[in-house]
Amino acid sequence: MTTIAIVGGGFSGTMAAVNLVRLSDHPVRVAIINSGRPLGRGTAYGTTRAEHLLNVAARNMSALPDMPSHFVDWLRSRHDFRSVPDVELREMFAPRRVYGDYVRGLLETCLHPIDARCQVTVSSIDDEAVDIAASDSGLSVLLKDGTAVEGRNCCRCGTAVDAEQVVLATGNQPPGSFPATSPLRHDPRYRSDPWDDWLSRLPPPGGKVVLLGAGLTMVDIVLTLAEIGWDGQIVAVSRHGMLPKSRFRGIAYEDYLPADADSLGLSGLRTIVQQHCERLKQMSQNSAIAIDKLRPHTQRLWRNLSTEDKKEFLKHDAAAWNVTRHRIAVSIHNKVTDALDAGRLKVVAGTIESMVPDEQQIDVVLRSGDGTELIQSGDLVINCTGPQSRFSQIGLPLFDNLLSTGIANSDELDLGIQVGDDFAVIDKDGNTSSGLYAIGPLLKGSLWETTAVPELRGQAMRVAEVLLRREPAAVPEADVIEYYI
Ligand SMILES: Cc1cc2nc3c(=O)[nH]c(=O)nc-3n(C[C@H](O)[C@H](O)[C@H](O)COP(=O)(O)OP(=O)(O)OC[C@H]3O[C@@H](n4cnc5c(N)ncnc54)[C@H](O)[C@@H]3O)c2cc1C
Known part of the structure; x- marks a missing residue:
C-alpha cells in the first residue's frame, strides 16, 4: 500500500489529508507528522481566545474548493448560530477557534472514520520531522524522538516514517530569534x-x-x-x-488588467493599478478594490516578474500591499x-x-x-514581527538538513523553498523531485499570494490530486470580491 507522509498538521497539511481521503479510489496510508502547534488547527486556528476573529468572511472560508458553502453550512449546523439570518452568517467573521473546530472536525472524520469502507487510513504522529532522506520505499522522514500515534495502521518504524511521497506543509517560518549569546x-x-x-x-x-x-x-x-x-x-x-x-463594503468593479499584463513588469503594473486606485477614489470608493481585483491573477503576475522586479516589490510595495490585502x-x-x-x-x-x-x-x-x-x-x-524573513537562516533542523543535503533549495528571494509545477520540490541541482512536495506559506517566493484559506484550500486539493495521479477537478472561482455589510 502506498504511504504518504505529510509534515505539518495545520490547515494545509490537514486539508491535504482530508482531500486524499475524499479523492482516493484505492487504499493509501497517510501519516501526518505534527509538532508545535495544535493538530488540525495550526498557528492561526489554534488560538483559544474568543476575541480573535477570522479576517475573511465565512462565505469565503470553506476548506473545500469544490464545496464553496461548506463552512457556512457547518456554521449553520451549530446551535450557537442557529438563529443568525443567512446574509449575516455568510458575512460573519467567525472566531478563529471556531474555525479551528471546523478543520479539526474534518480531520477527526479521517482519523476515526465511521464508514468502515474508507480506503485511506490516516494516523497522526506527535513529533518533529528533522530530516528527509532517500530510502528503499522512496523517502524516509526522520523524527526527533518518536511519541504518541493517533489513528489506524500507522507506518512509523522507530524514529522514522518511510513513505513513497512526502508533503511539506510546515506553515510560516517561526519569528526570528536572537543569537544564543543575547x-x-x-x-x-x-x-x-x-x-x-x-x-x-x-x-x-x-x-x-x-x-x-x-x-x-x-x-x-x-x-x-x-x-x-x-x-x-x-x-x-x-x-x-x-x-x-478595515474591511469595507465594496462595489462590483471591472476586471481591469489588460491582456498583456503578464509582460508589463512591475512599473507597468504599478501604473495601471495606480490609475484604478485614483479612479476608485474619484468614484468615492475604496481604492483597495483595485488590489482585490488582482487576486485571481496575483500568482501568475508574480511568476512572470523578473527577479529584480520581485526584489523591488518586496522593498517598496510589500508593506503597503500587506496592510491593504490582509x-x-x-x-x-x-x-x-x-x-x-x-x-x-x-x-x-x-x-x-x-x-x-x-x-x-x-x-x-x-x-x-x-x-x-x-x-x-x-x-x-x-x-510580533512575523515569520523570519530569510529562509536559509531559518535555524530549524528539518530545513537546515534539507538545504544542506540539497534535497530542497531556497527560492531566488530566500522566502521559502523552490517548487516546480504541481508543488514538486526542486533540489539544489535543479532536478524536480518525484516524491517530495510542498504547499502553503513555504511557497511564498514562488507564488507570493499563498497565505490565506482561499489559496491554501486549492493547493491542498490539487496536491492530493497530484499524489493520486488524478486530473484537476473543475472548481468554482473563489469569491474574491468582497462586499461587506
Ligand atoms: C494569526 C493569523 C490569523 C489568520 N487569519 C486568517 C483568516 O482569518 N482567514 C484566512 O484565510 N487566513 C488567515 N490566516 C492565514 C492562514 O489561514 C494560515 O496561515 C494558515 O492556517 C496556514 O496553515 P499551514 O497549515 O500552512 O501552516 P500552520 O498553521 O503554521 O501549520 C503548520 C504546522 O506544521 C507544524 N510543523 C512545522 N514544522 C514541523 C516539523 N518539522 N515537524 C512537525 N511539525 C511541524 C507546525 O507546528 C504547525 O502545527 C491567518 C494567519 C495567522 C497567523
Whole structure:
C-alpha cells in the first residue's frame, strides 16, 4: 500500500489529508507528522481566545474548493448560530477557534472514520520531522524522538516514517530569534514567540507593553489586552507605522488588467493599478478594490516578474500591499481605533536598532525615518514581527538538513523553498523531485499570494490530486470580491 507522509498538521497539511481521503479510489496510508502547534488547527486556528476573529468572511472560508458553502453550512449546523439570518452568517467573521473546530472536525472524520469502507487510513504522529532522506520505499522522514500515534495502521518504524511521497506543509517560518549569546534570549520580559504564553508575564496595571510589529499579530494582542481589561500603555513599533486596514463594503468593479499584463513588469503594473486606485477614489470608493481585483491573477503576475522586479516589490510595495490585502473585520478595527483614541495604544514608526535590558525594563532603540533615535521602554516586549524573513537562516533542523543535503533549495528571494509545477520540490541541482512536495506559506517566493484559506484550500486539493495521479477537478472561482455589510 502506498504511504504518504505529510509534515505539518495545520490547515494545509490537514486539508491535504482530508482531500486524499475524499479523492482516493484505492487504499493509501497517510501519516501526518505534527509538532508545535495544535493538530488540525495550526498557528492561526489554534488560538483559544474568543476575541480573535477570522479576517475573511465565512462565505469565503470553506476548506473545500469544490464545496464553496461548506463552512457556512457547518456554521449553520451549530446551535450557537442557529438563529443568525443567512446574509449575516455568510458575512460573519467567525472566531478563529471556531474555525479551528471546523478543520479539526474534518480531520477527526479521517482519523476515526465511521464508514468502515474508507480506503485511506490516516494516523497522526506527535513529533518533529528533522530530516528527509532517500530510502528503499522512496523517502524516509526522520523524527526527533518518536511519541504518541493517533489513528489506524500507522507506518512509523522507530524514529522514522518511510513513505513513497512526502508533503511539506510546515506553515510560516517561526519569528526570528536572537543569537544564543543575547541576554534577551532568557529574559522573561521578552517574548520572542507571540503564540507562546505572554499573559502570565503581563506587568501590573500602569505598566507598559511594547509590541514589535504593527500587523495582525499586534492586533490579536491589543484585543486580548482590551478583553481582559488590562490597564496600561501599549506601544506598537514598526518600520512604516502602518496599521492593518478595515474591511469595507465594496462595489462590483471591472476586471481591469489588460491582456498583456503578464509582460508589463512591475512599473507597468504599478501604473495601471495606480490609475484604478485614483479612479476608485474619484468614484468615492475604496481604492483597495483595485488590489482585490488582482487576486485571481496575483500568482501568475508574480511568476512572470523578473527577479529584480520581485526584489523591488518586496522593498517598496510589500508593506503597503500587506496592510491593504490582509484587512481586518470592522468590529476589530473599531476596537483598535478605540484603543488609539483612548491613548491606550500608540504606534511609533522606526527601525529597531537594538534592545537593551536594564533592571526595570527593556529599552527598544529605534531609528526614525529622519535619523532620530527613539527609545521605547517596556516591562514586557513581545515580538510580533512575523515569520523570519530569510529562509536559509531559518535555524530549524528539518530545513537546515534539507538545504544542506540539497534535497530542497531556497527560492531566488530566500522566502521559502523552490517548487516546480504541481508543488514538486526542486533540489539544489535543479532536478524536480518525484516524491517530495510542498504547499502553503513555504511557497511564498514562488507564488507570493499563498497565505490565506482561499489559496491554501486549492493547493491542498490539487496536491492530493497530484499524489493520486488524478486530473484537476473543475472548481468554482473563489469569491474574491468582497462586499461587506
Ligand atoms: C494569526 C493569523 C490569523 C489568520 N487569519 C486568517 C483568516 O482569518 N482567514 C484566512 O484565510 N487566513 C488567515 N490566516 C492565514 C492562514 O489561514 C494560515 O496561515 C494558515 O492556517 C496556514 O496553515 P499551514 O497549515 O500552512 O501552516 P500552520 O498553521 O503554521 O501549520 C503548520 C504546522 O506544521 C507544524 N510543523 C512545522 N514544522 C514541523 C516539523 N518539522 N515537524 C512537525 N511539525 C511541524 C507546525 O507546528 C504547525 O502545527 C491567518 C494567519 C495567522 C497567523
